[in-house]
Amino acid sequence: MEHGKIISQLRKNHGITQEQLCQGICSRQTLMSIESDGRNIRHDLLAAFLKKMYIAWDEYEFICNDYQNSPENQAYQLLLKKMTDGKVQFPQDVNVFKKKYQETQKIEYLTMTLLAAKSAAANLSIEMSTMSLEKEIFIIKQYLKHAKNLGRFELGMMANILFIFEMEELKEDYGNLQLKIQKFSQLRYSEDYLFVFYSNLINWSISRDQWDFARRVQGDLQKFLQPKPRQYFVYENLVSEFYTLLLASYNLTNDPADFTEHLAFVNRFVGENRGAMYAKAIQQMENWRKNQN
Secondary structure, three states: OOHHHHHHHHHHHOOOOHHHHHOOOOOHHHHHHHHHHOOOOOHHHHHHHHHHOOOOHHHHHHHHHOOOOOHHHHHHHHHHHHHHHOOOOOOHHHHHHHHHHHHHOOHHHHHHHHHHHHHHHHHHOOOHHHHOOHHHHHHHHHHHHHOOOOOHHHHHHHHHOHHHOOHHHHHHHHHHHHHHHHHHHOOOOOHHHHHHHHHHHHHHHHHOOOHHHHHHHHHHHHHHHOOOOHHHOHHHHHHHHHHHHHHHHHHHHOOOOOOHHHHHHHHOOOOOOOOOOHHHHHHHHHHHHHHHO
16 A cells, blocks of 8 residues: 555645654655655554544545555445445345454444445334444444544544434534534545535434524535635535525425425536536526526
């Protein structure tokens, strides 16, 4: 694995120089050598670099998975296909991921355990609470509770398994979550992960009729998107606008309006060239608004 290239990219994402990263750890020459040809790196140096950049080991492993076809990635992709095809089986698939966690202690497999269980429960029309997953849920909650910061690994995991939390848990701990997210939100690669996290949390809140909390999260989503250049975040801004309209309609009537056409319009921008479509998107948005009045 090319640790040097990953360290170099992380350092640039954090906006710090080689001098700043290596200060108190090693010479700049050593860091330059690692970044240019760092297939092997001493464990103590790697640990020191990660600590200085506020990156946990699990987060680093998650980032490394982007650079290779890891067993965790392969297992996750197979699970996603089974979930899409409605072919997740209980208890077989759930037990496979439980066993993988016991063998590796990698928390990714606990996440897959819960995703497989949720999909199987939907297929069988049964409640997840009947599947005896209390231990797995407890371990994940404790892991997230004690994480000093929330990075790509933690946010990606939490966004996918919000269903394990009671709404009161999320509401009570939301302030702490925001504090843990702060450092991550300043990094250049944070946008997709934070957008998915906020969007999923808004959807989960609405599905539980927690409209006031959904408005609070939507406000944070808007703050997050506000300084971003709109021409590169067309889809994200349109989704945010959709949530604003939906929440406002409920606030006025206690009955959310039907924005099906608008949501379909928003979803057409998935996979599009966001920069090139910016002007057209804004014009269509204005036309849609006029037609609603």
